[in-house]
Amino acid sequence: MHNHNSQDETSSRRIGLVFLLNLGFTIIEFIGGLLTNSTAIMADAVHDLGDSLSLGSAWLLSRWGQKTANNEFTYGYRRLTLFGAFLNSIVLIAGSIWVLTQAIPRLSEPVMPVTEGMLALAILGVTINGFAAYRISKGSTMNEKVLNWHLLEDVLGWIAVLVVSVILQFVDWPILDPLLSVGFTLFILFNVIRNFWATGKIFLQAVPDKNLHDEIRHKLLHIDGISDIHHQHLWSLDGEQHVLTAHLVIEGSLENGRYNSMKDSVAETLKPFSLAHTTIEIELKQEYCRDESAH
Ligand SMILES: [Zn+2]
Ligand SMILES: [Zn+2]
Ligand SMILES: [Zn+2]
Incomplete structure (x- = not known):
């Protein structure tokens, strides 16, 4: 137990460090993007703003998102992650649209950015994101693994800016800047919309996994004496912790200890699914x- 806590603490500290690094760099990028007049840098800045927001909320959540449930928030605070993801998506969508309004007109009328400044920012970007990815790669939590993968993608993004800024030192192709910007922004938008939809489904209490839903039903129906299941509702607090409610119809009577053995079988059947909250009506x-309208 003690070990687990201290592991969580160092994980929280690592995420906190990467968050501050990312936030500081995002501010540098926005200023740098304006000074160098590079839409590719602006696209990266918007992306990193989104990263800062999700790192910041991950950091906060690693500190107090695990707080236990109370009389008012009976499910605890796990859904804060969803709220964070939702806000993050909105910021990224707005930011991406803004970058596109800047970059698209430049496709027909390219403006040469200050390539030396671009080069310097790209070197800084590769270094900072590379360092962050290295720091996080020491962690073993799921959160950190996802972050690490993402930070490696960011390094690749900055390598692309680096390559373009080197090319622009030698040739006069200013269109490369808005091209990279639009390509990068469309990539961001694609991912944001995908995440937005995934988050929205959890908000709308959709089944987190159709196969899981069917499997639970199938396994419960396999219990001897259970003839039907209705009002089976499987939903998720945050995509990881699931909640199940169901009505089980029993054949015959519940006397002579059958009620208890039935409950034992149900508990045994549900155990491997590691559901966070289960409510079963017999x-x-x-x-x-x-309940109205059986379904
Ligand atoms: Zn990123
Ligand atoms: Zn129902
Ligand atoms: Zn019922």
Whole structure:
């Protein structure tokens, strides 16, 4: 237990460091993007702003998102992650649209950016993101693994800016800057919209995994004496912690300890699914279902 806590703490500290690094660099990028007049840098700046926001919320959550449930927030605070992801998506969509309004007109009328400044920022970008990826790669939590993968992608993005700024030192192709910017922004938008949809589904209490939903139903129906399941609702607090409610219809009577053995079988069946909250209603065949419209 002690070990686990101190591991969480160092993980939290690593994420905190990367967050501050990223935020500082984002500010440099926005200023640098304006000074160098490079839309590719601006696209990267918007992307890094999104990264800073998600790192910041990951950091906050690693500190107090794990707080236990109370009488008012009976499910705890896990859904804060969803809220963070939602805000992040909105910022990224707005930022991407702004970059596109800057970059698209330049496709027909390219403006040469200050390539020396671009080069310097790109070197800084590769260094900072490379360092952040290296720091996070020491972590073993799921959060850190996802972050690490993402930071490596960021290094690649900056290598692209680096290559373009080197090319622009030698040739007069200013269109490369808005081209890179538009390409990069469309890539960001594609990912944001995908995440936005995934988050939205969790908000709307969609089944987190159709196969899981079917498998649970199948396994429960396999228990001897269970003839039907209705009002089966499987939803997720945050994509990781799932909640299940269901009505199980039992054949025959529940006397002579059958009620207890039934409950034991249900508990045994549900155990491997590691659900966070389960509520099971046991109904007799002739019993009237309290909830409206069976489904
Ligand atoms: Zn990133
Ligand atoms: Zn229902
Ligand atoms: Zn029922």
